[in-house]
Amino acid sequence: MLIKNLYIMIGALAGVLACTYVFIIYTKMIQNRRNRLQQMHMTTIQHDLNKLLTIADSDYAHYLEEYLTAIQLRVKNRSFRTALETALLDHLAEARQEDTQRLLAVAYALNFPSLCMSQIRSRSNRNVAFGSRKAGLFQYKEAIPFMLDALSIFSSDTQFQILMGLSRMGDVDAMETAYNKIGNYVMVNERSVYEIMEAFTGDMRELCRRMIHCEMDFISALFLKSLDRDTAIALSEDIMDIIKSGGKEQRIAAIKAIALTEDGTYARHLLPTLEDSDWEVRAISARTLGKIKVPEVSGALSSAIYDSEWWVRQNAASSLLSYPDCEEIFTSVMDSKDSYAKDSVIFALENAGRNDMLAIISQAPKGLDELDYDSLNHYKGKELVNIV
Amino acid sequence: MLEYILYKFILGFNKFVVIYVIIISVLNLIQMIIAMVYTPAYMRKVKFSDIKMFSESTNIVPISILVPAFNEEQTIVENIKSLLTLNYVTYEIVVVNDGSEDNTLSAVIDAFALKKVSYPLRSKIQTKNVHGVYYNPEFPRLRLVDKENGGKSDALNAGINISQYPYFASIDADSLLDSDALIRIAMSFMEYKYTIGVGGLVRVANGCKIENGKVVNVELPKSGLAKFQIVEYFRAFLVGRIGWSSLNSLLIISGAFGAFKKSAVLEVGGYTTGSIGEDMDLVLKLHRYMHEKKYKYRISFLPDPVCWTQAPENIRALYSQRRRWHIGLIDSLHRNADMFFRPRFGAVGMISMPYYFLFEMLAPVIEAIGLIVVPLSYFFGILSIEYFILFFIATTLFGVILSVGALAIEEYTFNKYVRLKDVFTLSLYSIIENFSYRQMTVFFRLFGVLRYKKYKQSWGTMKRQAFTPEEQEPVDAKSETPV
Numbered sequence: 066m067l068i069k070n071l072y073i074m075i076g077a078l079a080g081v082l083a084c085t086y087v088f089i090i091y092t093k094m095i096q097n098r099r100n101r102l103q104q105m106h107m108t109t110i111q112h113d114l115n116k117l118l119t120i121a122d123s124d125y126a127h128y129l130e131e132y133l134t135a136i137q138l139r140v141k142n143r144s145f146r147t148a149l150e151t152a153l154l155d156h157l158a159e160a161r162q163e164d165t166q167r168l169l170a171v172a173y174a175l176n177f178p179s180l181c182m183s184q185i186r187s188r189s190n191r192n193v194a195f196g197s198r199k200a201g202l203f204q205y206k207e208a209i210p211f212m213l214d215a216l217s218i219f220s221s222d223t224q225f226q227i228l229m230g231l232s233r234m235g236d237v238d239a240m241e242t243a244y245n246k247i248g249n250y251v252m253v254n255e256r257s258v259y260e261i262m263e264a265f266t267g268d269m270r271e272l273c274r275r276m277i278h279c280e281m282d283f284i285s286a287l288f289l290k291s292l293d294r295d296t297a298i299a300l301s302e303d304i305m306d307i308i309k310s311g312g313k314e315q316r317i318a319a320i321k322a323i324a325l326t327e328d329g330t331y332a333r334h335l336l337p338t339l340e341d342s343d344w345e346v347r348a349i350s351a352r353t354l355g356k357i358k359v360p361e362v363s364g365a366l367s368s369a370i371y372d373s374e375w376w377v378r379q380n381a382a383s384s385l386l387s388y389p390d391c392e393e394i395f396t397s398v399m400d401s402k403d404s405y406a407k408d409s410v411i412f413a414l415e416n417a418g419r420n421d422m423l424a425i426i427s428q429a430p431k432g433l434d435e436l437d438y439d440s441l442n443h444y445k446g447k448e449l450v451n452i453v
Numbered sequence: 454m455l456e457y458i459l460y461k462f463i464l465g466f467n468k469f470v471v472i473y474v475i476i477i478s479v480l481n482l483i484q485m486i487i488a489m490v491y492t493p494a495y496m497r498k499v500k501f502s503d504i505k506m507f508s509e510s511t512n513i514v515p516i517s518i519l520v521p522a523f524n525e526e527q528t529i530v531e532n533i534k535s536l537l538t539l540n541y542v543t544y545e546i547v548v549v550n551d552g553s554e555d556n557t558l559s560a561v562i563d564a565f566a567l568k569k570v571s572y573p574l575r576s577k578i579q580t581k582n583v584h585g586v587y588y589n590p591e592f593p594r595l596r597l598v599d600k601e602n603g604g605k606s607d608a609l610n611a612g613i614n615i616s617q618y619p620y621f622a623s624i625d626a627d628s629l630l631d632s633d634a635l636i637r638i639a640m641s642f643m644e645y646k647y648t649i650g651v652g653g654l655v656r657v658a659n660g661c662k663i664e665n666g667k668v669v670n671v672e673l674p675k676s677g678l679a680k681f682q683i684v685e686y687f688r689a690f691l692v693g694r695i696g697w698s699s700l701n702s703l704l705i706i707s708g709a710f711g712a713f714k715k716s717a718v719l720e721v722g723g724y725t726t727g728s729i730g731e732d733m734d735l736v737l738k739l740h741r742y743m744h745e746k747k748y749k750y751r752i753s754f755l756p757d758p759v760c761w762t763q764a765p766e767n768i769r770a771l772y773s774q775r776r777r778w779h780i781g782l783i784d785s786l787h788r789n790a791d792m793f794f795r796p797r798f799g800a801v802g803m804i805s806m807p808y809y810f811l812f813e814m815l816a817p818v819i820e821a822i823g824l825i826v827v828p829l830s831y832f833f834g835i836l837s838i839e840y841f842i843l844f845f846i847a848t849t850l851f852g853v854i855l856s857v858g859a860l861a862i863e864e865y866t867f868n869k870y871v872r873l874k875d876v877f878t879l880s881l882y883s884i885i886e887n888f889s890y891r892q893m894t895v896f897f898r899l900f901g902v903l904r905y906k907k908y909k910q911s912w913g914t915m916k917r918q919a920f921t922p923e924e925q926e927p928v929d930a931k932s933e934t935p936v
Binding site: 067071072074075078079081082086088089090093096097158159191194195198221222225229252255256257259260263 | 498505506510642644647837844846853857861871873876
């Protein structure tokens with residue numbers, strides 16, 4: 066019985082092996098044939114598309130009509146159709162705006178965009194990702210509701226492709242809905258989100274305005290971090306609202322965004338943040354006040370030199386270097402008994418190469434090593450970082 | 454009495470072998486099925502992914518490439534040249550000369566006109582003394598660290614200390630990366646933020662045409678030994694690793710090419726010095742740490758970022774390599790023995806570690822005992838020749854199917870070996886390896902088990918060959934790497 070079973074097993078295994086060999090040969094032959102066809106198709110397709118993109122505007126409509134007529138029959142061939150679709154997608158992925166319209170004209174004439182709907186509605190996550198990518202590149206807005214539905218799929222790759230697809234379509238409402246939908250389930254890396262933002266083709270300012278008020282700290286902070294100077298200036302009022310009432314990450318990102326404006330009007334509004342309960346907020350605020358200088362805030366910054374956190378002290382000292390009364394402030398710090406504050410001042414001056422000022426303030430009457438217990442109590446229980 | 458005990462032992466061992474073979478066959482079959490489903494799907498995804506966009510993006514994760522080098526004067530310069538031309542925006546190369554006894558240090562310094570610089574060292578991980586850091590602003594991505602010999606793990610830790618980016622990739626000094634390898638690895642970190650480790654596919658460079666540090670034409674090597682290793686690598690990577698990766702219980706990210714999130718590696722104290730299987734040991738430590746902290750994570754294997762490496766073409770070097778690998782396996786499993794069959798470590802503790810223990814570590818021992826038991830069975834008259842032959846044929850056929858299956862996956866997805874003649878040759882070697890090569894490697898691994906204590910910190914030697922024929926020079930045999 067056992068022997069008989071072994072014979073049967075050997076027969077089955079031999080059959081599987083034979084099938085595998087046949088599969089390998091078949092695949093090789095098919096691959097080689099497919100590659101030859103692909104190469105053949107691609108050569109003509111690339112030539113035609115390049116001509117389409119470079120032809121003068123006056124001749125474009127006529128050429129497009131001729132081209133579509135010429136490929137009417139060929140496009141029924143599956144391999145040609147696949148090659149053409151691939152070529153269009155590759156071109157669209159890196160096309161300039163003016164080229165995009167011409168490429169989309171070909172895609173829509175051949176009905177490529179509508180074909181991605183079946184992929185987006187597929188049960189396979191992979192197909193949903195493919196379809197979303199195509200829909201985005203083809204700017205196929207009819208796919209938006211289905212792509213938003215598909216965001217419930219718990220797959221990072223699918224999430225990325227859907228967000229990227231929506232971003233390429235440039236629809237602000239869709240992007241806002243998408244980010245709200247994924248909520249705290251952002252599976253993609255932060256840098257991917259930046260990439261998605263950079264791919265957005267719509268009204269970026271409006272999108273940023275909406276998303277910086279998003280309930281999710283993570284998303285809101287990312288959008289704040291991505292702001293450029295012009296957008297930060299345009300959204301300055303919104304940013305100031307967030308500084309007053311946002312979460313920690315939002316406040317930090319908002320303060321950094323305000324720094325981009327280089328507008329001294331906001332300096333006064335940042336003063337309360339120098340006393341924020343989170344040390345990171347205080348540190349960023351101290352640094353920012355070095356970039357948007359207003360003389361009246363130097364007093365508040367000088368208080369920050371005595372903060373319990375090293376980064377806050379350091380940033381405050383570094384920022385004060387750009388204020389006209391810094392020498393006076395530093396001298397008074399050196400007069401104090403707080404050696405941590407003194408260390409921060411010395412470090413800031415050494416880093417900035419201000420040996421001249423260092424020499425002046427070092428002539429303070431009291432020595433550097435004296436400490437009073439009030440200062441020690443101020444730092445008690447806090448993790449102190451000393452300069453090494 | 455003794456005869457009776459021996460008789461019972463032989464009977465029991467025979468039954469054990471049958472069950473053992475059935476279990477390992479089923480597990481390998483499951484891995485093969487997973488690989489056959491996963492790999493083509495993954496390659497379809499990659500075909501439509503935005504690699505080009507990411508390769509030009511400044512948002513891509515910055516990566517430090519660590520290249521530990523000990524006595525690599527033959528290949529190190531070409532290796533660095535190829536790394537300098539990678540298709541990636543933000544990366545750096547940290548070459549760590551681990552106290553080489555040849556001209557590795559001077560070769561790199563001369564080739565790139567490096568000068569010794571003052572460089573702040575933050576010793577997040579303790580290492581042997583660093584003698585100096587070398588740099589040339591004309592090659593801003595490149596830094597050379599010269600340190601006291603401390604072994605590969607120590608060199609990698611020194612590289613981690615010097616590196617400035619949040620992710621690092623370790624590659625061997627004799628390996629060549631494909632231009633897109635780094636971007637493909639990085640995309641795994643980009644697409645899923647909980648990824649902490651990614652391994653890439655290692656291919657055999659022997660016989661391939663290499664120009665300017667790039668593999669331009671993939672061909673089969675002349676050496677039969679190298680051909681056997683091609684088949685073996687296909688099986689190990691395209692079937693084995695993919696299977697384990699799908700369960701998030703991959704135990705090995707090859708030291709030849711693997712990337713990690715630096716913060717995670719620092720949390721586990723970096724690579725373990727004194728460990729000869731530092732690659733496996735690090736992955737086990739990461740699994741342990743993440744499970745203990747109950748953090749969400751993924752350590753995966755990707756079949757498309759490719760690293761080309763030299764496979765040994767003589768038996769002595771192959772013996773040394775396989776002995777080292779097996780000792781590394783034993784060492785890593787031994788260091789993490791407390792993870793075995795512990796549900797808190799998930800599939801790693803419950804499935805993959807027991808698998809590696811039984812079917813990888815003990816396999817050469819069981820096969821060696823089998824070689825003794827079979828004639829004894831015949832002697833005791835309990836061996837059915839017909840049954841034995843049929844069983845041998847069945848197991849051999851299954852082994853061939855695994856190898857040919859891996860070859861089929863390679864053909865269907867990557868199609869690197871374009872010529873049909875090469876594919877036939879590899880399929881022929883898939884059969885032949887079961888009658889010669891496999892038995893030889895089993896013996897090499899058995900020596901690893903028997904000589905574990907003696908060689909557990911020794912790397913042995915491999916005579917390096919330059920990537921291009923005109924650069925090859927005769928190299929004297931070297932003494933074993935001191936640690």
